[in-house]
Amino acid sequence: MGVIRAEPARVSDWAANSVGAAWRAFDLQLTVYAGLLVAIGLVMAYTNSVEDGSVPLEAGTTFSRGLMWAAIAVVVFIISTAFDYRWLKTLAWPIYAFQLGLLVLTLAIGSGVGSSSRWVSIGPLTFQFSEIAKILMIIVLSAYLASRQGRLDSLFSLVGACVLVGPPLALVMLQPDLGTSLVFAGILAGMLWMSGASIRWLLIIAGGVVAMIPIAWTYLLHDYQKARLEAFFNATPDIQGAGFQLHQAQIAVGAGGLVGKGLTNGTQTQGQLLPVQATDFVFATLAEELGFIGGIVLFVLFLLLLWRVLTAGWRSRDAFGTLFAAGVASMILFQLVVNVGMVLGIMPITGIPLPFVTHGGASLVSMAAGLGILQSINIRQTRAAW
């Protein structure tokens, strides 16, 4: 008793432990649930490729690209797990600078549909830096809030967090990518909540945000964004124009019924009826082909995953780990609700991917990094549990 107490953990401590001990702390469930979600995403990419009439394994199909990104994600996950997360606290400010740099770079050299710039090409890969920026934001916020431990219910901490999120959010907004900037806001809200920020001040700020909506509508939103929102709130949607995707997606979901039409049998999602079915509307394909049962399986996997993420945070002995887990959970939940809600017609259309499932390299890689860091937190906390 007490022989080895008193010393905070250091890198060398972990290095001294056996790999087996680390493995016991490693959360296998978390990895399995995420892996299953990625597998579902790949199956959807496969079925979409088949319906496109292409050979799924040929280069350039949704499926083959999905496979490639999954492989990259595995590598990123392993590296992140091995990396001692505590260094992230130390590196928080450089990371913040790096994040802003990525977003400025996207604005400068990015390409996108029309005048937007969201994607950056690196060699053969196109990358959406804003996806990476989300996970970097969680790191920075976790480090900041952890450093304010003990004063977290003060207004200053709260405002400080908002000020930190402000520049990246604005840069994403400029791309323009309304969806991702909302994810930033969602992450911030979740993390503040878990940090124990004063409920009174949180409510006041939320009220302020609501009050800002008319101003944002007039000055910040682009016409297409307004059209999408109007289509969503319109009682009789304009099914020819802006409401077209929404309408088609709901028909696709409804056509799936209880058990779905079977993989690759989605008629609605075939051809051009449902735009961007491979990416943001992937849930429509899933719902049509795998039905209500398939949808429930997906939801249960997300619930379990979120539970494991929050558990990792709960078990963390330092505030950074807890807050980081809260950030990742907020991000996953927010994206799940907005993406699926959009397909189901209860959320406006925004270009937010469904975590793990949506084919889209940056999203998957940043999720892999997030989970890797969580595992890193897991295996560096529970030494004393045995």
Added chain:
Amino acid sequence: MSNFLDDRPMPVRSLSRFLSFVLIIVIAVSGLTARLFYLQVVDGGRLATLASRNQTALEPIVSPRGLIYDRNGRALVTNVATFVVKLRPSELPLSQRPVVVERLAALLRMPAADINSTIDGNPGSNFDLVRIAADVNESTARLISEAGADLPGVEVAVEARRQYTDGPLMSQVLGYTGPVSGDQLRRLKADGYLPDDLLGKSGLEAQYETQLRGIYGSQSIEQDASGRKTQVLQAIRQAQPGDSLTLTIDTTQQRYAQTAMLWAMKTVGIKRGVVIVMNPQTGEILALVSLPTYDNNQFARGISNADYAKLLNNPDKPLLNHASQAHYPPGSTYKLVAGSGVLADGKITSKTKVATKGYLTLGSTRFYDWNHRGFGACDIYCGFGHSSDTFFFQMAGKLGIDRLGYWAKQYGFGQPTGIDLPGEVSGIVPTNQWKQDALGSKIFPGETYQAGIGQGYDVVTPIQLINAYAALANGGTLYQPQIVRDIVGPDGKVVRPFQPKVIRKLAVPASVLKTMRNAARSTVTLRHTYNLVDLPIKVAGKSGTAEFGLKDSKGRLPFHSWFVGFVPKDVRHGSFDGNDSQLVVLAFAYDSRTKGNVATEIVKYYLQMHFGIQHDYRLPNLLKRGNFYQSN
């Protein structure tokens, strides 16, 4: 055993915040689940139906309409690609309609009222396309198709339209196609006609609609739930192109006939006329001109309401084919009937002489000969040749009205000839029964006299009259006049070859017909029809001057001028004893305004062109001198 890290500051961990976070997750995912359940299980049936409707629909494939050629293979109509503007009323909100119609009207340069009446007259439902304008030029079509949201419900399509090679020259024969009307659609829907379909509206286009149209195919297309075509999946049944028609009409002869008629119209001031050229041995129509005419290309391009109203309101009725769709008193040309009748019934022989006078008296009424001095004792050659009215009053009297009617019907009067053009009228052959039915009394003797010379109740169509003389010329066979020679399938094979159709063999003995042919020749040799005397070819025929309407201020009745003539096979040396004629020509000049027998001049001019006679035998001064309105 205590945790070796226990002395580290406990991190920010609030159980309440943690549990409330978990609660939010559960509520959010439950909400998604509930919505998914509603969409897929509760509302799934309806949406599945929508999705399947989304999926495929059958769409007709329009078959290429058959073409029409003249007897020498000259294309009289072709199909050309054209932009058509259509509108689906259900997609045009009522509140926006005035604005959209205004905008369309400006783009299409047509009156907004026309567009409105077209939409309101839409034969189909509000969900069916209405044809607004055809033959829209490419830049306008592009503008409209790009206007999209500004012109809701408006679509631009590429369709084939009819291009009539000779326009007005053939309009009366070919007719035109036009949008299907509500009544027609109800009738034809079962045959696969579409609400925005075109069909033959007049002339051969209407008469041979079934053959020309072909059979529409069908293809399955992929549509979204709002009816937009996203792609063609497959053809279920290929469209079968329509059959083509080869006409008996010869464009050159048609042009000669029109030239002759137009010349007379210009020289005399006639407004309306008909020229028909026919082969009496087969019933083939070589030329059929009815003036005034119109340009059927106007209809093919989509005629404006104003232009259509102009055609409808023209007193000379350009849309009517006066050769078969209108009847007129035949005048002296009708003496063929009485002449053949009395000879065939043995009331007289070819040698019988009858006294002709200035007039006959019946009760207190005098029936004047056109020649108020009469012609003395006359046989049939003299009576027919001089066109003596008193001669034929007596012949009609000998026959009686019913027997006269019998012979008229033998020659095909009083019934449609069956020519393959729509809307043929039957004319009137007065008999006791007819007058009883029509007017409620018996024929008076004076009316019988009038009937004998083609006045009074008698009315005939030009096609009936030429057909009667064709039967005379060919030795007694009444053929059904035909305007379509062959019907040719899309593969070039003849589907229906030409076959002369006999209506009847006349009950008139061959010897009587020979007498009547020579009597018809005597109109020239006796110099009655002096217009033809100098012509180096032998023509037999009969002129007619048929009074109609009301007397003018000077007590004169306006009259039509007729001439129907035929030539022997050997036009210079042949004889009318034979029945080998290959050519019958009829001219009819409505309200002819001249005593110079303009119809004969028209036939003469046509024959000059037909036989390539270099010397011009026309007598324009005669026509001018005798002008009913200009001189005196």
